[in-house]
Amino acid sequence: MPRNGTLAVASVLGDAPHVLSLDQPSWELPDATCVQVNWEVYDGPALELTPPGCHPSIPPFASFFAGHYPESPVGAFSLVQARLVVRAGIRPRALCLGALCDNPAATVALREHWGFPVLDGEVDVSVRHDRTRVSGAVGGREVIEMVLPNPEVIGGSDLMTFDNLHLVRLGEPAEGAILQIDPEYAIHKAQRARPRLHLPDPQALGMRGLLQLAAPVTGFWFTADTDMVPVRFRMHPEKPAMQGTVKVDRAA
Amino acid sequence: MGLEFGIFYELSVPRPWDGESERKVYENALEQVRLADEVGFKHVWAVEHHFLEEYSHCSAPEIFLTACAAQTKNIRVGHGIVICVPEFNHPIRIAERAAVLDIVSGGRLEFGTGRSATWTELGGFGANPDETKNSWDEFVHTIPKMWTQERFGYEGEYFSMPTRAVLPKPYQKPHPPMWVAVSTPGTEMDAADRGMGALGVNFTTFKAQEERVEEYRRRIQNCNPCGEVVTDQLASANFLYCHEDSAVGVSTGRKMIGNFQYLAGQLDMAKEAYPTKGYPSPGLLAATRRQAAGPGEANEPPEGIAIGNPDQIVRELKKWEATGVDRINFILNASEIIPQDQVLESLRVFGREVIPQFEGS
Numbered sequence: 001m002p003r004n005g006t007l008a009v010a011s012v013l014g015d016a017p018h019v020l021s022l023d024q025p026s027w028e029l030p031d032a033t034c035v036q037v038n039w040e041v042y043d044g045p046a047l048e049l050t051p052p053g054c055h056p057s058i059p060p061f062a063s064f065f066a067g068h069y070p071e072s073p074v075g076a077f078s079l080v081q082a083r084l085v086v087r088a089g090i091r092p093r094a095l096c097l098g099a100l101c102d103n104p105a106a107t108v109a110l111r112e113h114w115g116f117p118v119l120d121g122e123v124d125v126s127v128r129h130d131r132t133r134v135s136g137a138v139g140g141r142e143v144i145e146m147v148l149p150n151p152e153v154i155g156g157s158d159l160m161t162f163d164n165l166h167l168v169r170l171g172e173p174a175e176g177a178i179l180q181i182d183p184e185y186a187i188h189k190a191q192r193a194r195p196r197l198h199l200p201d202p203q204a205l206g207m208r209g210l211l212q213l214a215a216p217v218t219g220f221w222f223t224a225d226t227d228m229v230p231v232r233f234r235m236h237p238e239k240p241a242m243q244g245t246v247k248v249d250r251a252a
Numbered sequence: 253m254g255l256e257f258g259i260f261y262e263l264s265v266p267r268p269w270d271g272e273s274e275r276k277v278y279e280n281a282l283e284q285v286r287l288a289d290e291v292g293f294k295h296v297w298a299v300e301h302h303f304l305e306e307y308s309h310c311s312a313p314e315i316f317l318t319a320c321a322a323q324t325k326n327i328r329v330g331h332g333i334v335i336c337v338p339e340f341n342h343p344i345r346i347a348e349r350a351a352v353l354d355i356v357s358g359g360r361l362e363f364g365t366g367r368s369a370t371w372t373e374l375g376g377f378g379a380n381p382d383e384t385k386n387s388w389d390e391f392v393h394t395i396p397k398m399w400t401q402e403r404f405g406y407e408g409e410y411f412s413m414p415t416r417a418v419l420p421k422p423y424q425k426p427h428p429p430m431w432v433a434v435s436t437p438g439t440e441m442d443a444a445d446r447g448m449g450a451l452g453v454n455f456t457t458f459k460a461q462e463e464r465v466e467e468y469r470r471r472i473q474n475c476n477p478c479g480e481v482v483t484d485q486l487a488s489a490n491f492l493y494c495h496e497d498s499a500v501g502v503s504t505g506r507k508m509i510g511n512f513q514y515l516a517g518q519l520d521m522a523k524e525a526y527p528t529k530g531y532p533s534p535g536l537l538a539a540t541r542r543q544a545a546g547p548g549e550a551n552e553p554p555e556g557i558a559i560g561n562p563d564q565i566v567r568e569l570k571k572w573e574a575t576g577v578d579r580i581n582f583i584l585n586a587s588e589i590i591p592q593d594q595v596l597e598s599l600r601v602f603g604r605e606v607i608p609q610f611e612g613s
Contacts, residue, residue, distance in 0.1 A: 001267060001587070002306065002518045038525050040375065058305050058372055058519050090517025092524055159527035192527055217375060218526045 005050025005086065009167070009237045013176050017115045018169045022179075022248050024113040027072055027228040033125055034067040034185075034224060035134050036161065037146045037195040038085075038217035045210040046084060049097060051167065051178060051237040053244050055087040062211055063094050063162055064146055064197065066134040067226075068125035077103035078123035079110070080136040080144060082205035085162060088241035093180065094162035098206025100136045100143070114228060115168035115179045117206055132191070132221045136205070143204035148193035148219045156187030159220055167237060178235040180245075185224040195219030254611030255573045257602075258295030258581040259288050260332055260489060263310035264515060266587035274309055280592045282319055284584060287596055289324035291603025295362060296320050297332030297451075297581055302340075302373045306587060307515040314349045321357035329353065330362035332451060332581070333433045336391035337367050337384050338410050339377040343391045347398040347418050354422035361424065364451050365392055366433035371525035381528045386410070392430065392446065396479030399427040429483040436533040437464070440486065444468045447477030449485035452581070458556070458571050465576035485578045490558050492582035493590065494602040498561040499551050504590060505559025512586035558582060562605035573610065 039062050046060035066080040079101045083094035100121030101107040110116040122137040132151060136144040163182040170177040195216055202209045236244030265277045285296050298316050301308035310316060317329040334346055354361035367384035368374055374381050387410040394411075398404045398418035405415030422428055431449035434440045440450035450468060465486055472484050491509050495501035522531035553559045556568050558580070572580060584595050 001514070003267070055518055058303070059375070061520065061525060085520075087518050090514055092520075154527055155529060158523075158529055158532070160524050190527070215375070217371065220527055 002055040002087070003047065004052045004240070005054050005056065006047050007049055007051045009051060009176055012167070013169060016167050016169050016176070017111045017117055018174055019112065019115045019179065020172060022170075022231050022234070024228075024230040025073070026230060028225075029069045029183075029227055030071055030225045032067050032069045032224055032226050033127060033221065034065065034161075034226075035125060035132060035146060035148065035219070035221040036159075037064045037148075037197055037219040038062070039064070039195070039197055040214040040217060041084070042212040042214050045212050049084050049208070049210050050086050050095065053088070053178065053235055053237050053239050053241050054093070054095070054165070057085050057087055057092060061085050061217060062213075064144065065094070065161075066123070066125050066136075066146065069226075072106065074105040074109055075103055077101055077106035078125050079106070079116075079118065080123050080134055081116075081164075082144070082207055082211065083162070083164065084211065086165070088165065088180070088235060088245065091241075092162055093165045095165045095167070096206075097208075097211065098204065100138065100205070110228075114181050114231065115166035116164075117166065127221065132193075138204065141201070143199070143201045145196075145198040146219065147196040148191070148221055149196065151191035151193035151221065154190050154192045154220065156190050156222065159187070159190055159192075159222065161185060165235070170234070176237050178237050179231045180233040180235065181228070182232065183226045183228055185222075185226050188223045188225075190220055190222035192218060192220040255569060255577070256294045256579045257292070257607060257610075258297060258330070258487070258579060259284065259293055260581040260583050261296070261298045261310060261316070262301070262308040262583070262586075263298070263316070264307055264512075264585075264587045265309045266306060266589075277309065277588060278316065280588070280595070281316070282323060283592070284595060284599060285320045285327065286323050287599050289327040291599055292607040293327060293599075293603070295328045295330055295579065295581065297330040297362070297364065299332050300335050303376050304370065304372060304519055307519060314353050318353055318356055321353070321360060328360040328362050329357050330431070331364040333364040333366035333431070335368050335373075336365050336388040337374075337377070337379050338387055339379040340368065340373075343395055343411055344398065344413065344418055346391065347395045348420075350395075350428065351399060351420045351422040354424055354428050355420060359423040361422065361428040362431060362449075363428040364431040364433060365448075369435060369522055369531065371520040371522050374522055375525070381522050381526050381530050383410075383530075385530050388432075392432070392448070392478045396427050396430070400480055426480040429481055429485070430479050431483060431485075431487070440464060440468050441471055444471035445475055447472060447475040447479070447482035447484075449483035449487065451487050452489040458575055461577070462575040469576070486576070487579040487581055488572060488577045490556070490572075490580050490582050492565075492584055492598065492602065493559045494562060494565055494598045494606065496561055496601060498564060501560040501564070502551050502553055504594070505553065505557070508583075508586050508589055509557070509559070511589045512583065515587060562601060565602070565606050566609050569606070569610070
């Protein structure tokens with residue numbers, strides 16, 4: 001059967017966000033501009049970043065994702081994430097390794113409500129007619145740049161986003177858990193390009209020097225109405241997803 | 253003519269792998285093919301997949317099918333499919349290898365074509381997912397000419413060649429029947445328009461299936477054939493486990509299907525990694541897998557799926573027959589989850605008690 005990830009969960013859990021309860025708010029996030037860059041990564045290191053409850057995808061690839069959200073309950077914010085595509089059972093999911101956000105209030109909310117492994121930083125998402133660019137920096141030092149030059153129009157139904165998985169400390173006393181974050185997207189328009197990706201700091205964004213870029217797949221950007229909703233599913237990080245995933249009981 | 257039955261090979265190899273793992277899977281498959289030939293199956297199909305760990309280790313189907321042909325008498329051997337994308341296969345080499353297989357099999361080749369469905373493979377060969385439909389179309393129009401024309405030259409978008417005699421020519425005249433894999437609803441019409449058989453029609457309700465069959469039959473009457481043979485045939489994919497005891501048949505069959513589903517779910521489908529109109533569906537028998545994995549009732553197979561005792565299987569296959577589908581090709585195992593002796597016994601029971609109830613077989 002498929003390989004399981006070899007992430008030493010206990011060794012990284014101490015740094016994971018602490019989510020006290022699954023009683024999250026619902027956020028409407030209209031008119032978002034989102035950018036996704038898919039890039040194959042090397043197999044061995046990717047396995048070390050994958051929790052034992054998940055399988056690596058074949059081949060392993062990263063899916064960097066950025067969004068500018070002009071309206072939210074905490075004001076406008078931009079978020080950039082480094083994510084590794086894994087399998088929770090048979091479902092493709094994007095394990096969020098690390099993220100930066102340019103709005104401190106959003107950083108706190110995303111971290112404490114939904115378990116984004118996010119830190120404060122400078123994030124810029126800019127769309128021009130001939131290129132779309134995302135940059136993420138910490139203290140003025142750039143840690144990620146994604147560029148989509150000369151993009152071409154594609155259909156919204158052609159593209160596929162991934163639900164996030166966030167490794168967190170859940171509840172009190174805290175126990176390790178993986179939360180699935182599954183926003184909806186009502187896509188207005190989309191474009192695709194052969195991406196350029198620059199990661200000057202391999203330790204940043206939770207990559208721990210392990211995520212090693214192998215070959216580009218593609219990049220696309222889109223505008224959409226999206227949301228952030230209460231968590232519906234949680235997983236045990238070390239049990240197979242088919243056995244360790246439970247639906248969050250909101251009625252209780 | 254009634255329903256005909258075939259078997260369909262992915263050649264999945266479970267981990268952990270050792271020096272004998274793949275050889276064992278190939279040997280088991282060949283033993284199954286020999287038995288299938290004896291008990292009345294009409295066709296054996298083998299995929300062309302690359303890099304699909306555990307799911308399929310069948311990357312050179314023409315060689316496996318040659319072994320099948322050499323060890324059997326009657327069963328026809330089919331590419332399910334050969335990938336018609338230039339980065340994977342040059343069309344001249346496709347034409348040549350197919351002709352040789354047709355010769356050494358004594359004219360038993362069924363020529364299935366396709367264009368791959370996963371980023372794993374497309375990316376592995378550096379192929380452009382946007383272009384594969386067009387390259388497939390160019391290949392299926394030119395390969396028959398390589399077979400039937402003494403000499404062939406061509407200037408095209410995806411390949412060109414100066415005039416040469418492409419040799420050998422296939423044994424079947426004018427050439428083997430041609431098929432195309434269909435994994436997205438509606439693309440069987442691409443097959444109909446080109447006079448090709450539709451291989452692996454996507455699972456849907458029986459009523460919808462009947463309508464699509466009717467539309468296929470109507471369209472193929474006015475086809476513009478890509479070759480010199482019109483193959484007016486629809487084949488569907490299914491799973492098979494036949495056991496006299498219904499409970500054993502259904503539970504073992506479900507275990508096989510669950511395994512297959514799980515392995516297929518690990519792969520990076522084209523759509524998942526690379527957004528393109530060229531790959532609108534998840535591929536790899538997605539709808540069949542979904543239907544087969546449905547909850548259903550205990551000791552009853554999911555609707556349309558050929559697992560259970562002979563009576564149950566006959567009942568489900570009669571429903572397929574009523575839609576007008578000509579053939580059903582069965583997956584017999586996944587990652588060897590069912591022991592070989594049980595797979596063989598399933599084939600024997602099916603051959604003895606189910607096949608005789610279908611006129612075409």
